[in-house]
Amino acid sequence: MSFTGPFEDRFAIRELMEHYADAVMQRDAASWSEVWAEDATWSLPEFEGLEWFEGKHAIVEGWKASMGDYPGLIYIATPGAINVDGDEATARTYTSEIFPGPDGGTLRVRGQYNDKLRKYHGRWLFTSRLYKTLRTDPS
Numbered sequence: 001m002s003f004t005g006p007f008e009d010r011f012a013i014r015e016l017m018e019h020y021a022d023a024v025m026q027r028d029a030a031s032w033s034e035v036w037a038e039d040a041t042w043s044l045p046e047f048e049g050l051e052w053f054e055g056k057h058a059i060v061e062g063w064k065a066s067m068g069d070y071p072g073l074i075y076i077a078t079p080g081a082i083n084v085d086g087d088e089a090t091a092r093t094y095t096s097e098i099f100p101g102p103d104g105g106t107l108r109v110r111g112q113y114n115d116k117l118r119k120y121h122g123r124w125l126f127t128s129r130l131y132k133t134l135r136t137d138p139s
Helices: 007-026 030-033 058-065
Strands: 036-043 075-087 088-100 106-122 123-138
Touching: 007 030, 007 075, 007 088, 007 106, 007 123, 030 058, 036 058, 088 123
Parallel strands: 036 123
Antiparallel strands: 075 088, 088 106, 106 123
8 A cells, every 4th residue: 555654644744745845946955954854865876976965964965066957947746655654654755857958958857756754753854765767858
């Protein structure tokens, strides 16, 4: 089953995914940093320079540095699965991104995050996000 565990927790995790996406769209590093646990990891192994970050500070600094490569980015996140087990959860998040490509065209990228989360003092945070590209279409 794609969605298991208490509704309240699954809803809070969905809002965390939406918080992440909104912070990307707003290019708001302070807001984006609020979704991460202190000991989290973030990995985009297909993208040079973004292969692996460990710790909230390194993750946020890596994100801030990378955002300059994606002017005009449109970013949407949709949950595909959320499975809660006590104060831990796993999730799958599908992403849809549109941004100007290096050749002047527009790129449309569909991706997937495999997520791990933990509840800290009643609040869900990402402890691990591993990204992979599912499809890239130039237009």
